[in-house]
Amino acid sequence: MGIHDGIDGLIAGNIKEMKWSDVTGWVSTGGAHLGTKRTLPGHRMGLIASRLQEFKIQALLIIGGFEGYQAALQFTEGRDEHEAFRIPIMVIPSTISNNVPGTEFSLGCDTALNEITEICDRIRQSAQGTKRRVFIIETMGGYCGYLATLAGLAGGADAAYIYEEKFTIKDLQMDVYHMATKMSEGVQRGLILRNEKASDNYNTDFIYRLYAEEGKGLFSARMNVLGHMQQGGSPTPFDRNLGTKMAAKAVDWLVCQLKNNTELDSSEIQCTDPNTACLLGIVKRQYQCTSLMALKAQTNFDQRIPKEQWWLKLRPLLRILAKHDSTYEEEGMYMSIEDRALVDPLYG
Template sequence: MSTVRNIALITSGGDAPGLNGAIAAIAQTPDVNLYFYHGGFDGIIEQDPIAISPTTAREAVQQGELLCFSGRSTHMLHEAGQKRVLEKLKQDCIDALIVCGGNGSAQGARSLSAGLPVAVVPMTIDNDIGGSEYTIGHDTAVNAIAESLHRLRQTAANLPGRIFMVETFGGRCGQLPLAAAVAASADIVLLPEYELNIDKFITEVDARSARGKSVIIVVSEGIYLNKRFSAGDQGVSFALARALEESTEKRVRLSILGYTQRAGDPTSYDCLMAKQMGQCAVDALLNGEKAMLVALKEGRVKAIPLTAIEQAPTLAKELLQLAFKENQLIQLEG
């Protein structure tokens, strides 16, 4: 019989729609008491645990506002802080911890796994956690970006010949802009995985614009011309637009979607994935697992060793094939 009864849950790092589904699945598990700490890892030290009822969790599944507020941690950057987190969890009689977040959050959870059973539920709109094919919030964000691109396509049809540039999140992984660009049939997508040949890019955009149709370009925030990308950087599209305008003498219409991509009620797919991942996490902990990542692998949600986060995230091959086929991905070296 499992000795796990009191499970704590935190959300860490950037927020993502859909996580309430995972919370609901965990909260409705018989003989399990679920508690929150708001504010990520730091909240464990700074706050008392908050009990969540199954009814409250179930009623919030389709809401974009998360039941458990997220936060970024400073304590997890050093061993002394990690020790304080573990001591506080034991003081609060917590038997296991579920961490919902991205790569940094998973690394923090891994540092605690020697002292407490931990499970990581992947939550980031970027879909960039090594070891899992999907992360909660990605589908909702793709839909939000695609909707913006569809709207631009409509105004582009009304006044042909214009150049539109849309900057998205994604950091060092292009999975989010790639999926949105393919879904909405954007004309060009720029991804951080491929070196940008600025001269080729300008020539290609100018040629497509000269045909009389508007050009819609999706740009990952991680594309930088003369510096390294740092988390939180935005505005690279300004430099790209300036280069285009100076060379072609054509105006570029800019849209930086920013934090609207992380907002909104979750799609049904995100709700379903979140519920499955939450259930998988609690089942694994009750079965005695000590350090695991809940992952989507080959279409199935399963618990795998937390060491899987060491794998570098890769772009979906099927999406890349579509992007090349539709001539959206023009970033070629040389």
């Protein structure tokens, strides 16, 4: 059964049977054919539970971003009050922001990253043959700076401002001076990325005006807000394969949970264990199902981001490539003094 328009569609009963012919060609197109809405269950849990019982839904697969994860978590927490939620619940994280806990990659973030990188390349190419120019580009992602950071690495950005790494006016001043130095040494084009919610006061327009004012006589500045262009485009091979694999693994998991949690005498499904409501993600190059209740402690719900994000370790590398004074420490790169003494007798 396909539920159209998210939670609102479920409450409205906008549920239709889906066959193979209905999903033909979906793997090669972006977007959400079922429709999405960012609404959460909230106080409407009773209505949702009655709809699940009305349509005899025995397992639920939610494909969505942070709101999809949060809705599934609310369903899990509502199991004590509503029996309709005592069914297997699986979440496949799908958002360009890559801000869902329990996975290192969300479905769609690779496609968006490719789009941003390609747009940045086009923008820089447009300045060929002109005088020295710096481009200030705003990316999407909410409070999550994944897109700005990885696009900055891929596109050779001189700086990428994000919410997770606080910056002050002194940091902006140092970056402006550094850009001026590079321009005086013969560099023709500069690229500055800023995540849309990196700072309330140091917004994209402020940074653009700062570079435009300080660069007078040396370089000019241009501002671009990419907006919904990042959400378009055909899915990359990585996302196509990821979606297919995740769907197959999710269905296999749901069938397994149905077999293990169906009572033989009454044929009722009773999923009360926290491990019967999970999120399927990629953790250290492996597919992993993590309990939604376990992920709750790993989530910053105010900013809608995970408390720990692997890509933040790449931030020093971004500054090194932009010729800043910085160091990059790879995980497991350095040994303790005791371990070093064991392998190197001359150490010390």
